[in-house]
Amino acid sequence: MLASQSLWVVSLVGIAALAVLVLSSNEAVKKLVGIASYFNLSSTFMGMTVISLSTSIPEITAHITASVNILTGTLDYETGSAIVLGANIGSDVVQQTLVMGIIVLLAGTMYFRRYFLWKSMIPMITTTLMCIILGMDGIYSRVDGAILFGSFIVYSYYLYHDERKHFKKEDNIHESEKIAENVPQSLKAVGVDVLISLGMIGLTIVAAAIVLQLTEFLVNRTGISGSLIGVVTLGLASALPELTTAIAGIGNKEHGISLGALIGSNITNPLVAIGGGALVSTYWVPRPLVAWDLPWETITGMILWGILWFTKGRLKKGHAIYLIVLYFIYIFARAYFFAVD
Numbered sequence: 502m503l504a505s506q507s508l509w510v511v512s513l514v515g516i517a518a519l520a521v522l523v524l525s526s527n528e529a530v531k532k533l534v535g536i537a538s539y540f541n542l543s544s545t546f547m548g549m550t551v552i553s554l555s556t557s558i559p560e561i562t563a564h565i566t567a568s569v570n571i572l573t574g575t576l577d578y579e580t581g582s583a584i585v586l587g588a589n590i591g592s593d594v595v596q597q598t599l600v601m602g603i604i605v606l607l608a609g610t611m612y613f614r615r616y617f618l619w620k621s622m623i624p625m626i627t628t629t630l631m632c633i634i635l636g637m638d639g640i641y642s643r644v645d646g647a648i649l650f651g652s653f654i655v656y657s658y659y660l661y662h663d664e665r666k667h668f669k670k671e672d673n674i675h676e677s678e679k680i681a682e683n684v685p686q687s688l689k690a691v692g693v694d695v696l697i698s699l700g701m702i703g704l705t706i707v708a709a710a711i712v713l714q715l716t717e718f719l720v721n722r723t724g725i726s727g728s729l730i731g732v733v734t735l736g737l738a739s740a741l742p743e744l745t746t747a748i749a750g751i752g753n754k755e756h757g758i759s760l761g762a763l764i765g766s767n768i769t770n771p772l773v774a775i776g777g778g779a780l781v782s783t784y785w786v787p788r789p790l791v792a793w794d795l796p797w798e799t800i801t802g803m804i805l806w807g808i809l810w811f812t813k814g815r816l817k818k819g820h821a822i823y824l825i826v827l828y829f830i831y832i833f834a835r836a837y838f839f840a841v842d
Contacts, residue, residue: 518711553765564778591732598828605821613814636786641779649776789839
């Protein structure tokens with residue numbers, strides 16, 4: 502059926518599905534943020550866990566949908582793998598550079614505590630290195646998926662115990678209730694928001710399935726590599742929930758939300774999305790991802806960590822511009838030198 506449609510029509514349908522994907526995931530994020538606020542989680546912990554997991558809904562659902570379709574034979578193994586891996590890794594690079602730069606420009610200055618650099622950013626860089634090492638053989642096997650997904654469980658367990666050990670009343674999320682449009686005021690309201698979140702997640706899954714099918718069509722029709730489309734378009738779109746959540750955190754003077762969401766998502770995306778998807782179907786790993794995307798993500802993460810270490814945890818507007826420039830260098834080099842999978 503798709504073969505009979507014009508490239509223009511397919512592109513318009515894809516854009517519409519992509520819009521539904523972003524909007525439905527954003528609505529799910531708002532409700533999940535409100536639920537977390539109701540249970541009085543500290544802003545940094547909430548950003549690193551609940552919010553980072555919920556803002557990664559597009560990547561996670563795309564991987565689940567792709568993996569199921571690969572197993573059923575409705576999605577080509579190599580094309581499907583390239584699309585979702587490219588979107589996932591592209592989203593991480595967007596967040597570390599472009600989104601982080603935009604957030605710092607809006608905030609003027611952002612401050613990272615030294616413990617945050619060790620507890621969050623080092624695991625983020627380590628996660629990327631794990632993806633490089635595991636993907637060097639050209640495949641993410643089910644064993645690789647178990648390693649990645651298991652690492653997320655271990656890391657979440659560590660964060661929970663660290664939260665209980667260091668939690669202070671002044672870190673409570675009460676002041677950032679404005680981040681959610683409607684923070685539930687009772688357990689009944691929490692239940693309603695949970696149902697709404699599940700509905701939005703379901704809509705996200707449907708939209709992700711449509712986007713994946715149409716992207717595969719565009720790859721076959723145009724000859725553009727699946728991972729490049731994933732990196733440039735889907736990766737950028739998938740980062741929108743993190744961007745909007747981080748902006749909400751800045752607007753309500755809750756930088757812990759913004760920092761936790763951005764850094765936490767760069768841990769959640771590879772460990773949960775790639776790890777979970779590899780557990781289901783395994784993935785073929787295109788060479789550009791291991792040769793350029795993941796190394797670039799690792800290097801930019803290390804550069805960001807180095808800047809924060811030497812500036813004693815402060816990012817200013819000059820650093821923001823530098824991060825944004827890094828993003829455009831990354832995209833240009835990707836399209837020019839690594840256009841073929």
